[in-house]
Amino acid sequence: MGTVKRAHRRGASALTLLCAMAILTAPGLGLSGTAHAAPAAPSVPGAPAAPTPEPGAKSLEQIRKEIEDLYRQAGSATDAYNLAExxxxxxxxxxxxxxxxxxxxxxxxxxxxxxxxxxxxxxxxxxxxxxxxxxxxxxxxxxxxxxxxxxxxxxxxxxxxxxxxxxxxxxxxxxxxxxxxxxxxxxxxxxxxxxxxxxxxxKIKAAQDLESKLEAEEKARLLQLEQEAQYKAQTQWLSSGAMKDVSGKATDAGKRAVQFATAQVGKPYEWGATGPGSFDCSGLTSQAWLAAGKAIPRTSQEQLRLRKVAVKDMRPGDLIIYFDDASHVGMYVGDGAMVHAPRPGRDVTMAGAGSMPIKAVVRPDA
Structure with a gap:
C-alpha cells in the first residue's frame, strides 16, 4: 500500500514522461523493474481552456472520443490486414x-x-x-x-x-x-x-477529416484532452495496487529490446510499417525484439499467443496487449511506463503502462 501512496504523490508531482525517458536512457536504462512512477498531470503549452460548444454542436471531448474510436477501428483492421499478409x-x-x-x-x-x-x-x-x-x-x-x-x-x-x-x-x-x-x-x-x-x-480518413476541421487552438486542446484521459486511466490503475509488487528485472535481451524501442521515440506512426522511419504498434514491438535477437509474430493478435505472465511478474521488455480485441500493443520499459506507436497522426512515445485497458502481458523471451 505504501508503494501505491508514493505513486500517487509522484503522480501529483512535476515528474513527466520525459523524465521517465531520461531515466531509461541513463546508465542502467532504468530497467530495474521498480514500478512506482505515475505520469504527471499533462499540460500542453499555450493550450486554451475548453471553449463552450454551440447548442447542438459536438463538444471537443465528444470529438476526441469519436476520433479515438475511429483509430481504434483502424487499428483492429490493421491487425487483420497484417495477419492476412x-x-x-x-x-x-x-x-x-x-x-x-x-x-x-x-x-x-x-x-x-x-x-x-x-x-x-x-x-x-x-x-x-x-x-x-x-x-x-x-x-x-x-x-x-x-x-x-x-x-x-x-x-x-x-x-x-x-x-x-x-x-x-x-x-x-x-x-x-x-x-x-x-x-x-x-x-x-x-x-x-x-x-x-x-x-x-x-476510418483513418474519417478521423483525419474530423481533426482537420478543428482550429489550431482546438487541436492543441484535443491533444491535452488525450493526455488527460491517459493520465486519469494511469492514476486509477496505480490506485488499484496493480503495480504494488512489480519488481522484475530485464534480461539482457529485454534491455536490448527496450533500447531499440525507446530509440524510436519521435518517429511517426504508419499503419503496416516496421521501420526504420515509421512504425505501427506491433511493427515497433516485433522489430525491437528482432533487434534483441528474438523473432516474434508480426501482429498484436499473434503476439498475444506468446507466453502470458501476471502483471505482478512483469519486467522490462515484456509486451502489454491492450483492448479486448488485442488491437494495440506496447512494450513495458519499467517504472510503470511503456513505449508504443499510438495511432496515425501521433509519434512513437512514452506513456503510462495502465493508460489503456490491459488485456494481457506476454513475454517474448520466456
Whole structure:
C-alpha cells in the first residue's frame, strides 16, 4: 500500500514522461523493474481552456472520443490486414513446396515408365515367351531352379514397380488437391487484405477529416484532452495496487529490446510499417525484439499467443496487449511506463503502462 501512496504523490508531482525517458536512457536504462512512477498531470503549452460548444454542436471531448474510436477501428483492421499478409506469405511458400513435389513426382513417374518399358522390350527380345513358359521348357534342373528364383525376383520387381507407380500417381493427385486448397486460401486472404485496407483507409480518413476541421487552438486542446484521459486511466490503475509488487528485472535481451524501442521515440506512426522511419504498434514491438535477437509474430493478435505472465511478474521488455480485441500493443520499459506507436497522426512515445485497458502481458523471451 505504501508503494501505491508514493505513486500517487509522484503522480501529483512535476515528474513527466520525459523524465521517465531520461531515466531509461541513463546508465542502467532504468530497467530495474521498480514500478512506482505515475505520469504527471499533462499540460500542453499555450493550450486554451475548453471553449463552450454551440447548442447542438459536438463538444471537443465528444470529438476526441469519436476520433479515438475511429483509430481504434483502424487499428483492429490493421491487425487483420497484417495477419492476412503473414498468412499469405506462409501459403505462398507452401505453394512453392507443392509445386516442387509435383515436379519431383512427375519425374518419378517418367522414370518408372521407362523401367516398365525396358522390361517389356527385354521380354520382346526373348521371343515374347512368358517367363513361366521358359521355366517349364528348361532342360537343366539347376537352370530350372535358378530361373525359378529369378522369376520370383522379376515378379516382385514388377509388383513393386506397379505399386510405386500407383502410389506416385496418387501423391500427385493429393498434391494437386492441396495446391487447389492453398490457392483458395490465398485468394480469400487477398480479398480480406483488400477489405481490411479499405476499412483502414476509410476510418483513418474519417478521423483525419474530423481533426482537420478543428482550429489550431482546438487541436492543441484535443491533444491535452488525450493526455488527460491517459493520465486519469494511469492514476486509477496505480490506485488499484496493480503495480504494488512489480519488481522484475530485464534480461539482457529485454534491455536490448527496450533500447531499440525507446530509440524510436519521435518517429511517426504508419499503419503496416516496421521501420526504420515509421512504425505501427506491433511493427515497433516485433522489430525491437528482432533487434534483441528474438523473432516474434508480426501482429498484436499473434503476439498475444506468446507466453502470458501476471502483471505482478512483469519486467522490462515484456509486451502489454491492450483492448479486448488485442488491437494495440506496447512494450513495458519499467517504472510503470511503456513505449508504443499510438495511432496515425501521433509519434512513437512514452506513456503510462495502465493508460489503456490491459488485456494481457506476454513475454517474448520466456
Amino acid at each position: 503473414s498468412e499469405t506469405k506462409v501459403q505462398s511458400e507452401r505453394i512453392v513446396q507443392i509445386a516442387q513435389l509435383i515436379v519431383a513426382g512427375r519425374e518419378r513417374i517418367s522414370g518408372l515408365k521407362d523401367r516398365a518399358g525396358a522390361a517389356a522390350r527385354a521380354q520382346y527380345r526373348s521371343g515374347g515367351l512368358p517367363a513361366g513358359a521358359r521355366l517349364v521348357l528348361s532342360d537343366s534342373p539347376s537352370q530350372f531352379l535358378d530361373s525359378k528364383d529369378r522369376l520370383r525376383q522379376g515378379e516382385k520387381a514388377t509388383t513393386d514397380l506397379l505399386t510405386e507407380l500407383d502410389r506416385t500417381q496418387h501423391d500427385l493427385q493429393r498434391y494437386a488437391k492441396d495446391a487447389s486448397t492453398v490457392w483458395q486460401k490465398l485468394e480469400t486472404n487477398r480479398v480480406e487484405r483488400e477489405k481490411s485496407k479499405k476499412r483502414i483507409e476509410e
